Amino acid sequence: MTMLTESVCDALLGVEGWHAEPWPVDVPALLGSESPRPPRPFTIGRADDRGAVFAYRMLRRRVFVEDQGLFGDSDLDFHDDDPRTVVLVARDPAGSVIGGVRLGPAADGPDTGWWRGGRLVVAPGQRGAPGVGPALVRAACAHAEEAGVVRFDADVQARHESLFVRLGWRRVRPVAVQSVPHVLMRWPIGRVAAAAAGKAALGPLLRGLDLGGRGFVGDDGAPVPGGDLVAACDAILPSMVERDPDWAGWCAVLVNVNDLAAMGAAPVGLLDALGARDASFAARVLAGLHRASDAYGVPVLGGHTQFGVPAALSVTALGRTAHPVPGGGGRPGQRVRLTADLGGRWRPGYTGRQWDSTSMRTPAELRTMIGAVGTARPAAAKDVSMAGIAGTLGMLAEASSCGAVLDMSRLPRPQGATMGDWLTCFPGFAMLTADVPDAPGLSAGPATGAECGELTTGRGVRLRWPDGELTEALSGPVTGMGPA
Template sequence: MTEQMAWERNVLLVDHRLPVARPGWQLEEADPAGVRAHRQLRQQAFVEDQGLFAGSDLDDADDDPATVVLVARGVAGEVLGGVRLAPVGVDVGWWTGSRLVVAPGSTPGIGPALVAAACARAEQAGALRFDATVQDRYAAMFTRLGWAATGTADIGGRPHTAMTWPIGRLAALAQATKSPLGGLLAGFHLGGPGFVGDDGAPVPGTDVVAACDAILPSMVERDPGWAGWCGVLVNVNDLSAMGAAPLGLLDSIGARDASFAARVVAGLRAGSQAWGVPVLGGHTQLGVPAALSVTALGRTDRPVPASGGRPGQHVRLTADLGGDWRPGATGRQWDSTTGRTTAELQLMGSVVARTAPAAAKDVSMAGLVGTLGMLAEASGCGAVLDVAAVPRPTSATVGDWFTCFPGSAFLTTDGADRSVAPAGPATTATCGELVPGSGVRLRWPDGSTTPALAGPVTGLGASRTPEENP
């Protein structure tokens, strides 16, 4: 076939391709009129036709301003179906879906589309648990959509199945950021005995602790000044998590030109001044893609390991809830530090040193749950996190707060009789415990638990203390 003939055939294929069929309806979040139409469909289906409720199916969720109703509208604007979703009590990341209804004679596919949309909307609201109780005759549809059965119930004399939508946000973050480490770093004597997987590494034969962090190149390119500030922040946090007092910083900068490098340096300088930690030197390379890494040196004669946790110890979070989301990074980067004084930053940074807990780790790119999973892994155990007990800013959803970089936040573990030292503007709360096994489970206000991380996070394994080594 000649090139001209092939071109003509391709044109014919394109010209005769059938357009994608579009459904005769669309999904949207309901306005007041849509909510009323949804309630009318519910009344007809659940009260008048099925007799599941006497008189009315309205309940407290209908009066909750946090309740969301999604509807399917036909081409003329008529409501063909709907579903509602709402938090269970005070929003702690546990939502339920209910009152799924489709008008008789409607086009097939509306019900599954509403269920899928409700799942997406719940995750958008920061839910880490999304449940529903459905009539048994619809359980197979939910199963096909990925839901899992968790129990049985009886409503209005009809058998129902309790189901949950598996939200994998926490596991996906840990998988993306930390799971390759075990294989990549095999053979290295990371940190020495008792300190494998820690935020910093004790330098053998000294009281010096060294830490190193690189900032994402995309972040350096997008916000160079903030990247410089964070280069100081994350390294000081790493030292602080081991109870070390910062001594100084070394930086390595890559930039397309001197002007861009100056913006990164300005952020480094501001951070250095804010924490009172000098930049001792470093390296700068121009004419290259944006890059930044910072090494920090600190000092302590009693470094706190991440591996000191044991089953039965309480988990505590000390976090600065002030500030807000970094502009352009909502849901990902919380900025509490740029509004703090040097005295406040240093007081928060010394909380681990002044507490001397059994184990500690700062919350970083793996998020709160991923970081707790790493501490538990290094300690050779698992963890349970009480979702409702975790200190959280009012403007952050549970899902975002559990997966973001929170600025200044430290996890510590110790016996129930040990308290955390005052940390100035930071808030401290007991929010879980270490348990036998591995991974992390979330505990909810009803006492039930759900899996968050099924097993080890990094694959680096448990880190034995020096006393446990032969």
């Protein structure tokens, strides 16, 4: 028997993308069924005209005010006046609105990545139509995730809890709305954990190697025994080297000097290893590497280049400090601070994944930022890596034998980035530090710093929201490498 997964069916039916198609999709016919079903009875899309929004509100009034008596004269509230609120509607083949749902930021203030869904309604005459309500819920979940939402809640009438559970929602606790029993439900968005998941294999893989030496296990760089030298090494994704060679060259320097900067080390030189199909391609990679080398004032001391091979690039950086700042120097009770360069924009072709704040900075600005940790000398520091802000904080906490809380309302963030993107992207220049309360922050030139959390007993990373709720972002260690 041939089966389609739910996600494939949703995509074919236009639910997951919530865009109404100009033609019906006959799923049984696509599967070769001898008894095709009639065309689908509804489509789902965003209500981007006043008529659709008005029809949706009239449905709400009929159901919630007139039929159920949940509200007095009107069920409208401040969310309906918030321009950020999104309304999704279901339409029948004639274009009439037969259901809808709204979603948007939960609080009347800056969008912290916490949204709420609500006012899910299906026209009384259409409640027998299969799938209208569930399809609206799925469309709302998909829209929330694409909008960069990190926490998505809904107050659901208690009698509908089982429907939401079947759709994958999780029960949080009972609540009351207008004195009627409801249940607070939460859609599980695993984006933060997914960004950090790539680090999970490191502990078992590297077990037995004395990486970094005692006190520096899992650090951004490794102190070289017998002196003040610190070494760091990073490889660039081969697909990125192939797709954007100049940018790959720039980033190979960027990530390495950031690693040294997190340890308070001043960079003194670079070594590169480059694989390329020919000299012309290699020249494009090296052009970006040389530009970054000049901008940061770090010479390329040597390396290795090979032609006739797939694209590959790795760089080793050397720096000096007599007293490296460890990534595992944090302790419960210390305050967490994020210092990040919020200028710039998404790198073209990498929207939501790579924030480019460095390529337009002056050499003086870049050098001020990478010298900030060495000047301030916090108890612990890590530069934000591909594990994202929460994942990197999880690594700092793991190395420090503790847990962490990240305050979502105090996290510095560019205006052009959603919270979901910002928490999981590579941010250009961003340092997480931990230190005693009232310790001065980093003086990092154009970068913005703010205290946005604390280290705690336990393990993992939790997110603190404006309503005081704590949600789990990471349940335990990120790398499995253990304490530093």
